[in-house]
Amino acid sequence: MKAVCWQGTNKVTVETVPDPKLINPRDAIVKITSTAICGSDLHLYNGFNPTMKQGDILGHEFMGEIVELGSAFKNGNIHDKGKALAVGDRVVVPFTISCGGCFFCNRDLWSLCDNSNPNAWMVEKVMGHSPSGLFGYSHLTGGYAGGQAEYARVPFADVGLFKIPSDLTDEQVLFLTDIFPTGYMAAENCNIQPGDTVAIWGCGPVGQFAIRSAFLLGAERVIAIDRVPERLQMAKEGGAEILNFEEIEVGEALKEMTGGRGPDSAMDAVGMEAHGMGLEGFYDKAMQAVRMETDRPNVLRQAIVACRKGGTVSVPGVYTGFVDKMPMGAFMNKGLTMKTGQTHVHRYLQPLTERIQKGEIDPSFLVTHTLPIEQAPHGYEIFKHKKESCIKIVLKP
């Protein structure tokens, strides 16, 4: 099959690789119909994760059709809660891999699954404990082959695969795999109360869904921050007031726009690359259990300082290591709360599908480019450099 493979910093290629095979009893093989490139993939593309290996298949936002189910489906040793998955079903695949049987899965904390990261020991050396395995997202989160390919192997398929109603298009449901739930959970994490103003740094795909989710959850106002004109424009179309951080001092502007109070919640939908930094030697350091300093928290610092007293800071943006100069004094003295995490995607599949069906939101608004999978290398380039007004790319295998 064809698959998008990571070759090194700023280099992906489309290779012909062996078709995936069932490995474990609860696996499924999915034939992929649509797959997207995510801002998280850019962290890998940009070379910020030293646990990538040449030839790793990328991609964690994908959907398609079940073509094979593992032996557990025949003998009933599954946790499918009555889903009755069958070959031929049209499904979306959450980017987080979750077993459905551990302490965390049982408490709806799917991205913290204990049992899906075969390389958990690597993470434990640095973080104490490991989150779940993720598709196509470095060996730190399991080294699972990703979904920017014609086929993918899906572990714990009984728990992860979610059947899609036939009246919805791929573009309407594809983002259930990650960024829609991510934006939605980030908005939930804002603890939105009636009358609240939410400030959101980053108008990439995650920020766009966060803006719309904040309104779905009852926000009075959303103020969105970025510097890319078409992204700010899309934020505006979603109902947000916008700030270009290259044109204005964001902290001051936010204060003025909220009667001096500051936004009730502040969201970092940018993450560790809010101006580029290095994550060098992470792998070695993890192996040696040596401390590291890595991520650059410009946005996180701004969010903490801008947030109103007693407010909430929500962090969907990805961090992997250590940050310097956290304004801990502001955080503590203002009595803030911070909520974060990889998204518990499984938790949101049913409710967000219902919202799509009811017409409360149509996620296809986000797609600016649809490309054949062969053009993935071009896709990574224009998405990274925000060329051709690129905001979200869907690849067709």
Place this chain on the structure above:
Amino acid sequence: MEIISSNSDEQQPASIGETERWGSLITGGAMVLMGLRDRSLRGALVALAGGGLAYHGAKGEKCLQDKVAEAANLSQSIRVEKSVTIANKSPEELYRFWRSFENLPTFMKHLKSVTVIDEKRSHWVATAPLDASIEWDAEIINDQENQLISWASVAGADVDNSGFVRFKSAPQGRGTEVKVVIEYNPPGGAVTAAVAKLFGEEPEQQVGDDLRYFKMLMETGEIATTEGQSSGRK
């Protein structure tokens, strides 16, 4: 991993107070290796079980060896302590699975086989680097149904080892805590590296992996892996 010079204490009878202390140490919530300090695990386990292990037949020889090693300040043991919590299984279920020692190679990947010889004794074969194997006979020192199994290798083991596995209910529906503590006494007071070589990896990593795989198998019915998946690696 902790490397502690241990004085061989199994020839000295433990006082009743000490036995009680070890008992509560092994069944309690503290870190076992901290409490054990400079006593050998084997000695503590044997004393706790009231002695009577066949191994004592070879005791004299061993003590001599130990004394020589101590004199040369070489006697080192390698000790590992690791715990996991398993969400959806009771101590009874986990004990039962583990007590059928033939099951162990399904999640202890370095084990080739475990053969049960009789109620107390079993024969263990583990892989070592370069297609070699290491073998030993183990005897159960203490078998407390649904709670604790402790064992020690008998004379003639390739690597002298002893240890226990403990199953204990976690608070308020959090499942079962499984703790494994193992002590290896490398032959002739060999250093850590020699044992690491015998096992192919650090003993601590290995016990950690074994326990993680046990948890995966019990909680999900399979062991997560990417071995055999496709990639564009050249």
